[in-house]
Amino acid sequence: MARPGWAPPRLDGFVLTERLGSGTYATVYKAYSKKDTREVVAIKCVAKKSLNKASVENLLTEIEILKGIRHPHIVQLKDFQWDSDNIYLIMEFCAGGDLSRFIHARRILPEKVARVFMQQLDFGFAQHMSPWDEKHVLRGSPLYMAPEMVCQRQYDARVDLWSVGVILYEALFGKPPFASRSFLELEEKIRSNRAIELPSRPPLSRDCRDLLNRLLERDPTRRISFQDFFAHPWVDLEHMPSGESLARATALVVQAVQKDQEGDTTAALSLYCKALDFFVPALHYEVDAQRKEAIKVKVGQYVARAEELKAIVTSSNQALLQQGTSARELLREMAREKPRLLAALEVAAAAMAKEEEASGGGEQDALDLYQHCLEELLLLLAAEPAGRRRDLLHTEIQNLMARAEYLKEQIKMRESRWEAEGLDREGLSESVQSSCTLQ
Known part of the structure; x- marks a missing residue:
């Protein structure tokens, strides 16, 4: 393998x-084709002397997988060659550098930018790993290795989920x-039994913190599963940028306009917000500048x-809240002998007060309070016997859920507007070389 200061290897x-x-195991070079096209590629040079039997099998598996894959988020393997010293993987060149360089250049990434990268991961390699073949074999940087790789020297595909957690942690916190x-x-630190603690700054959404904690679970049997990862609300694969994003946004807008014309303002607002959730991915996906500007x-117009x-x-909601005051006070009176219920209702009252004063982003604080009290109230409802208090509690929970959903839509609408306005400034149009090319 070429060392710093050495001339790169020669390749026909x-x-x-x-x-x-x-x-x-490898060094990656930028290269030009000698053909008339002068195509720019990335060439991964793997020194044969650095490979043991397991490493050779891993490399052959990588070549076999990449040969058959054509995916916008996976670096394309164009060809491969070898000589007496090296094996050469001739790959698509991505001008934006690798993800690590992208993160370090910005120190930390905003949560919404990190989500875009999480949506683009592909776990196709994981199905080719056998836990028995992996025994005693360590690959990659220890910074990204799951604890079971170091402590037990036996692991399966769940180590990829730990590595994803490390990458997300580094993107959000800078290390x-x-x-x-x-x-x-x-x-x-790797061998310790201490749980991974998440820094308090920068502030993150509840869903993001939940995903990080479940990815960075030391015990692989308790770590989030692949199925739950892909279904997690923070990953939000439903709104991943794709060729279908614009069509789905347009269909929702048509419904929103119809409800608007019928005078159903609540339904119309909800549909406009849902449409914006697809318009922003459509902007990410669109490459034609003129069409992108038209979408913006x-x-x-829809935001306005x-x-x-x-x-x-x-x-209208404020009027409904006032109408429910008497029932709410009756429920609080009936909860005097139940400290947990009374405490949860106090949090609900604080959420309502926070919502009334919220402006310019304060809705998130109110939403956090609503979600906190709802988690407790739903548990208490399950244990509450039939009767007047249970009926009142059920009605209050429905009201609080409606408030929480309304705030979620408002927060998403505001974020969608900001993201649409600042999309080009985030640099997400840059092509980023997959870090898996540097194994």
Whole structure:
């Protein structure tokens, strides 16, 4: 393998230039084809002398998988060659660098930007791993290794989920959870039984923190499953940018306009908000500048109408809250001998007060309070015997759920508007080289 300062290896048909990066087994170079097209590629050079039997099998598996894959979020393997010293994987070149460089250039990523990368992961390699074949074999950087790889030397595909958690942690906080000043310190952190603690800053959504905690679970049997990861609300694969995003947004807008014309403001507002959830991914997916600008204009129009409807619905909701005051006070009176129920209702009251004063982003604090009290109230409802108090509690829970859903829509609408306005400034149009090319 070429070392720093050495000339890159020679390969028929290509001119290898700058070194893009290196990993445990390989060095990746930028290269140009000698053909008339002068195509730019990335060439992964794997030194044969660095490979043991398991490493050779892993490389052959990688080549076999990549040969048959054509996917917008996976670096394409165009060809491969070999000589007496190296094996060469000729791959698609991505000008944005790898994900690690993208993160380090920005120090930390906003939560919505990190979500875009999480939506683009592909776990196709995991199905080719056998836990018995992996015994005693360690690959990659210890910073990204699941604890069972180091402590037990036997693992399965669930280690990928830990690595995803490490990548997400690094994207959001600027460093991996096991960042250390020495290898001894790193090893101590890996072998520790202490749960991974998430920094309090920057503030993250509840769903994001939940996913991080479940990915960075030391015990692989308790770690989130692949199925639950893909279904997790923070990953939100339903709204992943795709060729269908614009069509789905348009269909929802048609329904919103119809409800708007019928005078059903609540339903119209909800549908406009749902449409915006697909318009932003449509903007991410669109590459034609003229069409992208046309979508942005439409988004601005729909946001403006949604804001008008929001004012109407908010006024109506405030009236409904006032009408329910007497029932709410009766429920509080009936809960005097139940401290847990009374405490949960106090949190609900705080959520309502926070919602009334919320503006310019304060809705998230109110939503957090609503979600906290609802978790407790639903547990208490299940244990509450039939009777007047249970009926009142059930009605109150329905009202609180409606308030929470309304706030969720408002928060999403605001974020969608901001994201649509600042999409180009985030740099998400840059092509980012998959870090799996540096194994």
